[in-house]
Amino acid sequence: PAITHRSDYAPPSWLVPEVALDFALDPAATRVKARLAVTRNGAHDTPLRLDGAGQVPLAVSVDGATVNDWRIEGEQLVIPLTGNAHVVETEVEIAPDRNTQLMGLYASGGNLCTQCEAEGFRRITWFPDRPDVLATYRVRMSADKVRFPVLLANGDPVAAGDDDDGTHWAEWHDPWPKPSYLFALVAGDLAVNRDTFTTRSGREVALGIWVRAGDVPKTDHALTALKLSMAWDERVYGREYDLDVFNIVAVDDFNFGAMENKGLNIFNSRYILADPDTATDYDYDAIAAVVAHEYFHNWSGNRITCRDWFQLSLKEGFTVYRDQGFSADQGSAAVKRIEDVRGLRAAQFPEDAGPLAHPVRPESYIEISNFYTATIYNKGAELIRMMATMLGPQRFRAATDLYFERFDGTAATCEDFVACMEEAGGIDLSQFRLWYSQAGTPRVSATLAHEPGSGRATLNLAQKVPETPGQSDKQPQVLPLRVRLFGGETGQPLGEEQLVILSDASASVTFETVTERPVVSLNRGFSAPVIVESDRSAEDLAFLARHDDDAFARYEAMQQLMLDTLIAATIEGEADTRAVVAAVADTLDDPALDRAFVAEAVLLPSENFIGDQLSVVDPEAIFRAREGLRRTLGRTLEPQWRAACDIALRRPYAYTPEDKGIRRLRNVALGYVSASGTPDAAALAWAQFEAADNMTDRQGALTTLASGHAPERDAALDVFYNRYADNPLVLDKWFQTQALSSRDDTPVLVAELAQHPDFTLANPNRARALVGAFAVNQRAFHAAGGAGYRWLTDQLLALDRLNPQTSARLLPPLGRWRRFDPIRAEAMRAELERIVATAGISKDLFEQASKSLK
C-alpha cells in the first residue's frame, strides 16, 4: 500500500470556498448531490482532483452543463477545468445500512449519522478530502418523517418543511469555513434534553443533547459538563462559542469516543449516558472529560484546524491538555495528574518503546486512522504542558491568545503553535522542537552527592533518548524537571522548588547550605514525560512518600518503592516488603490525605507496567509477585481495609469529590480484603454488591468476585446480567469484567463469551470490552500454549472484514512479542505473520501488523 510522507505536502491546487449538499436520505440508498464552488489556487494547469471511495459518479456537471471528459484515477475523480472559478456538481448513491466500517454516512440503532475524520467524507461525496480545504457548508436533507423525525447538521438551522410524499426536509447553514472532516449530519428518531448558555458577550446558545427517547434522564450530567466547559474556556482561555446552537447526539456504534463536528458533536453513547445505577464514578469523570474535550475543539481544532494529518497533535495534544486542565479544576488536581500519568505509562510509554513508536509529529503513514494514538494525544499534551511550565501561566496565556488570534480561520501546523509560544513567551524553543520529531521516552538518571563539610549537594543528571524504529542517533532533548530537596532527618524542605532545565546529555546542579542529609524529590508533578532512574534507597522513597509536599511526588515515591519491591520479587521469587507495608499503613492512617489520593497511592503498579520494566516479561512470575504483595498487604492491614470498606455503605449516592474518594478507596480496600484470603471475603463483596445503590460499588464488588472461585461469583454475574440485559453499556462492563479476571481459566471463559448471544464484533464497544480487555490482561493473554494469541488473531481478522479501524486498534498487544521468552515471542510473531499473509486485509491492519514484525 501507498505511503504518505510529511515532506510531500503541497498546498491544494483548487480551493472550495462554498459547498451545497443535498441528501435524499434512505438507509438502503441515499442520494447525495454536491455543488462545489471551486477556485484555482495559484498559477497552474492541473485538473481538479476529488477524493472518493469507489462510488460511481452518476452525473458530473461544470457550470450547469453535464460534462463527460472526467476520468477516475485510482480513488480520485479528475475533472479538467479551464477557468479560475467554476461550479462543479456531482451526484452519487450510497448505502448507509451496509456501512459496517462506521466511516462516512452509516446507520446505528435505526438512525443515520456520520463520522468523517479523518477521511470519511470521501465515502459520502466527491471532494478534496484534506484538512486544508476550508469551505462554508449549506446542507439540505430530506427523509421519511416517521422514521427520521429529527434532521440535524452543522451550524444553524435555516428552514424546514414537509413534502406530500411522507418526507420532510431541513436546511442548515454553517457560516464558519471548515474542513470536510468536520462535516456532520444526523437523521433519526431522537429525544432531546435542552438548555441554554449565555456567552460572556451575551450570545444565547441553544444546547441540545439528542438520544433515544428513554435515555433523556441519563443526559443531565453531560449537559452540566457542557455548560461548565463553555464557561471554563471563556475564563481560562478567553474562548467563546460562536454559533446559536450546539447539539450533541449519542449513538451506540462508534469507532472512537466522540467527534467534534462543528456545532454538532457526535458521541459514543458511553461518553454521554450516565445515572448512578448504570455508570461508575470513572464513567462520570470520563463523560465530563470527553464532553469538555470535544467542546474545546471548537477553538483548538475547528476555528484553527490542521494543515495536514501529520499535524494531528496540533489539535489533539493541545485539546487533551485543555481537557486535563478542566478536569483538574473540577476536583483534585493531584489525583487527576496521577490518573493522567498512569494512563500515559499504560498506553504511551509502551507505544514509544515498541515497534509502533512514532514521533508526536509523524513523518509518514499508510493509514492515518492508525495515528490516533496515545503518542499524538497524550504525549502531545505533555509537550504543551512542558511549554506551559517553562513559560509560566501568564506568558502561556499570552502565547495561546496570540496563537488563537493569528491562526483563526486557518489550517495551521505544530510549528505555528511553537512559534507563538516562543514569541509571546520570550524563549528559544529551537531544541525543544526535538520533542516533535524524535520518538522514544527519554531516560534520565539522577544521583545526589552531599558533602556535609561544605554544605554542598550536587545533583548529577544525565539523559538518553532511546533508539526507535527508523531513528537511531538521538539528540538530547529539553527536559524541564521540577526539583526540591528535603532534609532526611527533619523532613523539612531545604530551600524552594527549582525548575531545572536539562538540555545537555548530562549536567550538574549545585545546592548550597545543605546542612542535613538531603533527599531529592525529582520530576515533581511529572513535569517532563520521562523515565527517571535514581539511586534513591527504599528508605528515601518511603521518606518522600511521607514528607513530600507535592502530592504527585508522594504518589510517585510510593509507586517506585512498590515497583522496586515487585521487580525484586518477580526476579528472585521473594522480596523484603516491610518498607511498602509501612508506607501503605502510614498513607491509610494519614487523616489529612484526601481518600481519592489514598486510593491511588496504595494501588500496586499493574502487571503490564511491571512487565514493561523487565527485559524479558515473565507473566506468571509477575502475577505471583504482585498477588503475593497484595496478600501481605491485605493480611497485615486487614483492619484498615475493612474500615475503609465500611465507610460509605451507609450513605446515599452523590457524585462529589469527597464521596468519589470514599468509594474509590472502598473498592481498592475490598480488593485487598479479598487478596488477604480471609474466609469471609466473598461474603463481604457479595454484601457490597447487593447493598450498592450505585454502579461504582456494584461493579467494584463484581470485579473482586470475578477473579475468585466462590459461589458468589457466578451468582453476582447472573444477577448483574439479568438486571442489565437490555442496557448495552452495562453489558459491556459484564463482558469486560470477566475478560480482566485473574482466574486461571480466563482464556477459556473469554473464548466461550465470544459465543454468547450478546457478543458481536459489529459494535466497537462490545468488541473492545471483550477482545480489547482480554489482550491487556497480561497473565491471561500470555498464558502458556499461545491460545490467547491465536484467539486474538482470529478476532482481529474477523473484525477487519467489518471494521478495519477498530480491528487495527486492537492489534498492538501482539506487537510486544520481542519482550517475551523465545517460545511466546515465536508464537506471537507467527500470528502477526498469519495476519500479514491473509489475502484482502485492510491497509489499517496491514500497517499495524507489518510494522509490528519489523
Ligand code: B3K
Ligand atoms: N477527533 C476525533 C477523533 C476521530 C478519530 C478518527 N479516526 C475525536 C477527538 O479526538 O476528539
Ligand code: ZN
Ligand atoms: Zn480530540
